[in-house]
Amino acid sequence: MSRIPMTREGYDKLRAHLDNMKNEEMPMIAEQIAQARAFGDLSENAEYDAAREAQGMLQARINDLESKLALAFLVDKSTLPTDQVVFGSKVKVFDFELEDHEEFILVGPGEEDYDQNKILCNSPIGQGLIGKKVGDTAEIEVPRGVLKLRIDGIALG
Helix, strand or coil: CCCEEECHHHHHHHHHHHHHHHHHHHHHHHHHHHHHHCCCCHHHCHHHHHHHHHHHHHHHHHHHHHHHHHHEEECCHHHCCCCCCCCCEEEEEEECCCCEEEEEEEECCCCCEHHHCEEECCCHHHHHHCCCCCCCEEEEEECCEEEEEEEEEEEEC
16 A cells, blocks of 8 residues: 655544544444443444444554554645645645636645645546646546646645
């Protein structure tokens, strides 16, 4: 597996979320399982089944997050180039379909916020923009077709 770029803030946010899942959510589910066991016959105990399913889903999320954190490498954004699109870049693009400008900030896991146009650098749009320079046009395959974006500006995000 490849390394996952993250800022210190993104890493710390994911670490806090992981700690919450392990130390708050998992013990609550364990308590729900214990209470459901007290109801008796487990073969027809819907509360027990639901709690066990929730425990399994939470454990899967914990495992996924632990994997991301294990593959993380911290990036100091101040050392990144500003002449091409890289992790941490704030990119101003012209969308040919919408005939309008948009800005994206390429971030790592834990920092994405689609309402603020903070997109994952490994998303289809992020991958399509990486390496481009001002004036370049990126044609990016997205679920709804091909997105054609011209790079009009690059700055540190």
